[in-house]
Amino acid sequence: MSAAEPATEVDDEKFLARLKAFEGRTVGAPTEGPDAVNQAMIRHWVEAMGDENPVYVDEQAARANGFPGIIAPPTMLQAWIMRGYKATAELAEARAEGRRAVGASPADDLMHVLDEGGFTSVVATNCEQEYRRSVVLGDRLSVSSSIESVSTEKQTGLGIGHFITTVLAFTDAAGEPVATMRFRILKFRPGTGKSTAALSGPPTAGSEEPRPLRPRPALTHDNAFFFDGARQQKLLVQRCASCGILRHPPRPACAVCRSFEWDTLEASGRGTVYSYVVVHHPQVAAFDYPLPVAVVELEEGTRLVADLVGIEPDAVEIGMPVVVTFVAVDDELTLPMFGPAPA
Amino acid sequence: MSARSARRHTFAGTTAIAGIGATEFSKDSGRSELRLATEAVAAALDDAGLTAADVDGMVTFSADTNPEIEVARTLGIGDLTFFSRIHYGGGAACATVHQAAMAVATGVADVVVCYRAFNERSGHRFGTGVQGRPPVPNAENASFAWYAPEGLLTPASWVAMFAQRYLHATGATSEDFGRVAVADRAHAATNPRAWFYEKPITLEDHQASRWIVEPLHLLDCCQESDGGQALIVTSLERARDLAQAPAVINAAAQGAGAQQDMMTSYYRDDMTHLPEMGVVARQLWETSGLAPADIQGAILYDHFTPFVLYQLEELGFCQWGEAKEFVRDGNLLMGGLLPTNTHGGQLGEAYIHGTNGIAEGVRQVRTTAVNQISGLEHIVVTAGTGVPTSGLILGVDR
Numbered sequence: 001m002s003a004a005e006p007a008t009e010v011d012d013e014k015f016l017a018r019l020k021a022f023e024g025r026t027v028g029a030p031t032e033g034p035d036a037v038n039q040a041m042i043r044h045w046v047e048a049m050g051d052e053n054p055v056y057v058d059e060q061a062a063r064a065n066g067f068p069g070i071i072a073p074p075t076m077l078q079a080w081i082m083r084g085y086k087a088t089a090e091l092a093e094a095r096a097e098g099r100r101a102v103g104a105s106p107a108d109d110l111m112h113v114l115d116e117g118g119f120t121s122v123v124a125t126n127c128e129q130e131y132r133r134s135v136v137l138g139d140r141l142s143v144s145s146s147i148e149s150v151s152t153e154k155q156t157g158l159g160i161g162h163f164i165t166t167v168l169a170f171t172d173a174a175g176e177p178v179a180t181m182r183f184r185i186l187k188f189r190p191g192t193g194k195s196t197a198a199l200s201g202p203p204t205a206g207s208e209e210p211r212p213l214r215p216r217p218a219l220t221h222d223n224a225f226f227f228d229g230a231r232q233q234k235l236l237v238q239r240c241a242s243c244g245i246l247r248h249p250p251r252p253a254c255a256v257c258r259s260f261e262w263d264t265l266e267a268s269g270r271g272t273v274y275s276y277v278v279v280h281h282p283q284v285a286a287f288d289y290p291l292p293v294a295v296v297e298l299e300e301g302t303r304l305v306a307d308l309v310g311i312e313p314d315a316v317e318i319g320m321p322v323v324v325t326f327v328a329v330d331d332e333l334t335l336p337m338f339g340p341a342p343a
Numbered sequence: 344m345s346a347r348s349a350r351r352h353t354f355a356g357t358t359a360i361a362g363i364g365a366t367e368f369s370k371d372s373g374r375s376e377l378r379l380a381t382e383a384v385a386a387a388l389d390d391a392g393l394t395a396a397d398v399d400g401m402v403t404f405s406a407d408t409n410p411e412i413e414v415a416r417t418l419g420i421g422d423l424t425f426f427s428r429i430h431y432g433g434g435a436a437c438a439t440v441h442q443a444a445m446a447v448a449t450g451v452a453d454v455v456v457c458y459r460a461f462n463e464r465s466g467h468r469f470g471t472g473v474q475g476r477p478p479v480p481n482a483e484n485a486s487f488a489w490y491a492p493e494g495l496l497t498p499a500s501w502v503a504m505f506a507q508r509y510l511h512a513t514g515a516t517s518e519d520f521g522r523v524a525v526a527d528r529a530h531a532a533t534n535p536r537a538w539f540y541e542k543p544i545t546l547e548d549h550q551a552s553r554w555i556v557e558p559l560h561l562l563d564c565c566q567e568s569d570g571g572q573a574l575i576v577t578s579l580e581r582a583r584d585l586a587q588a589p590a591v592i593n594a595a596a597q598g599a600g601a602q603q604d605m606m607t608s609y610y611r612d613d614m615t616h617l618p619e620m621g622v623v624a625r626q627l628w629e630t631s632g633l634a635p636a637d638i639q640g641a642i643l644y645d646h647f648t649p650f651v652l653y654q655l656e657e658l659g660f661c662q663w664g665e666a667k668e669f670v671r672d673g674n675l676l677m678g679g680l681l682p683t684n685t686h687g688g689q690l691g692e693a694y695i696h697g698t699n700g701i702a703e704g705v706r707q708v709r710t711t712a713v714n715q716i717s718g719l720e721h722i723v724v725t726a727g728t729g730v731p732t733s734g735l736i737l738g739v740d741r
Contacts, residue, residue, distance in 0.1 A: 217488030
């Protein structure tokens with residue numbers, strides 16, 4: 001995750017304002033689930049999940065455990081109010097065609113805005129549930145949902161995107177609250193990710209192979225401090241303890257005064273693009289392409305090679321101000337990367 | 344360098360390349376690298392009119408997989424009094440001749456074979472990058488720590504970083520890089536040994552070719568090739584008695600610059616010079632007594648086109664920042680001020696790590712080149728750029 005959050009475009013603020021306008025909006029009228037809570041659906045669910053807890057299928061066992069009768073598995077909550085395959089497919093089709101589907105909600109509209117912004121990929125990141133009471137056979141659940149928050153732009157392992165948190169309030173036939181669910185997704189720009197190896201699950205839809213790691217740096221007594229520093233979100237530059245001259249890449253001695261004593265300076269993280277490339281070929285599985293990489297000149301004076309993030313390759317220019325962000329590309333390796341400096 | 348008196352190399356003008364030999368250049372040789380090396384050395388000996396029994400020295404690249412003793416044993420070469428390897432990839436090309444000439448001039452050896460052979464296309468390809476390099480913690484591997492984890496994995500990516508800065512600083516354009524490729528391919532088009540024989544390209548082809556690493560297009564990048572090349576170095580005196588007209592080694596030099604990295608010298612004050620080629624150039628001019636005006640042709644190392652522009656400037660064929668005008672005026676082509684890479688270069692003929700360019704220098708001196716520069720007296724040949732490097736001036740025996 002990044003320490004700084006570089007903006008991608010000049011009109012970012014305007015775009016963010018459009019997103020923020022969705023915060024607090026209710027996603028249409030409360031919707032009643034199509035079916036009452038029933039044994040058949042529960043049985044399919046627990047079989048698929050391999051959950052052998054008898055309270056979901058055996059009346060006696062449920063009562064013996066203090067429930068009023070057979071209950072639905074808690075994680076099944078959302079299943080009772082899903083709009084079904086047909087409606088979902090219609091929405092997806094409408095979204096792909098860039099039109100508003102009949103029955104589209106503000107949540108669907110928000111997805112559309114994000115698609116327009118290039119944040120076309122989606123992944124569910126987390127889900128929290130709170131129950132007032134157990135859901136039992138015969139319950140008829142309704143849901144009303146609202147968009148709780150839309151985050152500013154974030155650089156994540158998967159890509160640059162916005163987190164959207166939706167709150168779903170579940171009520172029973174009497175209108176009494178049963179449970180609430182807070183559901184968070186990340187809508188991100190495909191190809192802007194900086195890591196997937198460290199994340200659980202496959203890097204992209206349809207890919208089952210874990211992603212190969214980036215080439216490892218060979219760590220020596222002379223250079224390990226740099227990578228240790230990056231893991232602590234620090235951009236360290238080697239400094240001669242005798243004459244104070246900064247040097248990068250690190251060496252065991254000062255070429256100016258020949259001292260073997262050195263310490264480090266924590267750089268401000270601000271610099272400019274001194275030169276850059278955009279790598280297209282060959283494409284190595286550990287990286288996303290096209291890959292912009294720069295020689296960044298730090299304001300302290302030394303240069304280093306670093307990936308650029310949060311900027312379209314076409315927008316990179318020599319001399320542009322950039323700021324550091326630290327990206328954990330996998331469990332072992334964190335690299336300083338650079339994004340556009342805030343204006 | 345300024346403080347010392349004029350440099351003299353005892354081998355300059357007293358040694359010569361007496362033989363050249365090569366395999367065919369292909370994308371899949373279908374035989375071992377050792378066999379390619381052996382075939383090339385045998386062909387060079389035949390060309391010179393020498394036998395295995397005459398050889399007492401051997402030089403190759405540290406990057407070569409064919410040890411001197413393997414080639415010697417295969418060919419029936421006997422006692423060796425000199426053997427040497429040179430590091431830094433293609434930067435070694437002219438340095439093999441440099442080392443051989445030093446050995447001959449000092450009496451360490453009489454006949455030295457220089458060779459380079461590989462299946463660089465069908466075997467290990469440099470262009471696929473440095474993946475899987477085990478990070479044994481030594482200084483050479485540690486140098487990769489500053490660009491491989493970031494995704495700069497190939498020579499193209501390392502050179503592209505220089506090229507972008509050069510474009511910015513000099514006002515040159517991608518088309519100026521393209522003019523180098525167009526000249527190489529024009530020369531290859533009339534060279535039957537070239538992979539791209541009868542396949543010239545236009546500037547439009549160059550511009551339309553896909554990105555490899557911006558700002559480098561596909562057609563800014565040399566080929567990957569299979570093949571072997573060998574050269575025979577001996578004294579000028581002995582060469583005069585052999586089968587071919589000698590190509591006199593008027594000068595030979597190696598060079599590494601201050602703050603030198605392998606291919607990523609990004610931390611110098613400036614990324615628009617090649618100081619290591621400047622070190623070579625100063626020695627070439629100083630020890631030969633020649634100047635750029637005395638040179639009628641050049642073989643400039645062309646793994647990637649941008650560094651051809653840098654070399655024109657470092658060698659003094661034009662001022663810094665003016666190589667773009669030099670190439671726009673068509674000076675690299677036959678009939679230009681400095682016909683360059685007349686065999687087609689590594690973009691057009693083959694990528695044999697610069698050694699095939701030395702052979703072309705020899706052919707130009709012998710007046711046997713397919714694209715012969717008329718009235719040629721001296722030709723400059725250079726080795727790998729962006730790395731510690733080397734260069735030669737070869738001339739006609741007068």
